[in-house]
Amino acid sequence: MPVPIVDLHPYFSTVDEIDGVINWKSFFGNDHPVELDIGCGRGKFLFDSTVARPETNWLGVELDFSEGRRGAKRIAKRELPNGRVLGGDAREFLIKHVEPHSVEAAHVYFPDPWWKTRHKKRRLFTDEFADLLAKVVKHGGYVHSWSDVEEYFGIISALMNHHPEFEPLPPAPEPEGKDDTDYLTGFHRSRKQAGCSIYRGLWRRR
Numbered sequence: 001m002p003v004p005i006v007d008l009h010p011y012f013s014t015v016d017e018i019d020g021v022i023n024w025k026s027f028f029g030n031d032h033p034v035e036l037d038i039g040c041g042r043g044k045f046l047f048d049s050t051v052a053r054p055e056t057n058w059l060g061v062e063l064d065f066s067e068g069r070r071g072a073k074r075i076a077k078r079e080l081p082n083g084r085v086l087g088g089d090a091r092e093f094l095i096k097h098v099e100p101h102s103v104e105a106a107h108v109y110f111p112d113p114w115w116k117t118r119h120k121k122r123r124l125f126t127d128e129f130a131d132l133l134a135k136v137v138k139h140g141g142y143v144h145s146w147s148d149v150e151e152y153f154g155i156i157s158a159l160m161n162h163h164p165e166f167e168p169l170p171p172a173p174e175p176e177g178k179d180d181t182d183y184l185t186g187f188h189r190s191r192k193q194a195g196c197s198i199y200r201g202l203w204r205r206r
């Protein structure tokens, strides 16, 4: 018999449930700044940030519902009011449901590289995606993106560095990786432990 799925509302809901443009104040119950973790995976960065910076509202968007629910469960267990996960396609979410210039920062960590040539069109970072980030991030807000894939990071940097609405900034130094708190995300941990170099980018919305 299938195991019934636990209702994790309001910590986990889906992009399909949102009607029109999201009202951040109603969604989080306050008007604190909002930061997005796009493709949040199991939500290590989302959970750690939700705990460490309670004055900010954190929203993860994750295509893979079971991964997204794992992060949401950790937030639900602590009943943290400033962390939420949405299951669904981040592009659709940004296009249909986010008011222009309403988010403080977008974090896109270790986006899937889709190695095979025939799959590369599935990559998240495209001209259109950079335009979407420019649409939703506030003037003076930030986009952070890290990757272990040099070639893909080259594309991300080229898209962002040459985008008229963004200016590149030096990213914060990479944590040393001595213990778990030094890893930013689950993928950061696994790629560092595998000995990979990490490429980091930070851009400010003009």
Ligand SMILES: C[S@@+](CC[C@H](N)C(=O)[O-])C[C@H]1O[C@@H](n2cnc3c(N)ncnc32)[C@H](O)[C@@H]1O
Binding pocket: 038, 039, 040, 041, 042, 061, 062, 063, 064, 067, 088, 089, 090, 091, 108, 109, 110, 111, 112, 124, 185, 186, 187, 188
């Ligand atoms: C390599 S994982 C990285 C997860 C996490 N950011 C980390 O660093 O540990 C990439 C994640 O992006 C998600 N993803 C890919 N395309 C997406 C999309 N269009 N919308 C939302 N999530 C997406 C995948 O399901 C996957 O969980």
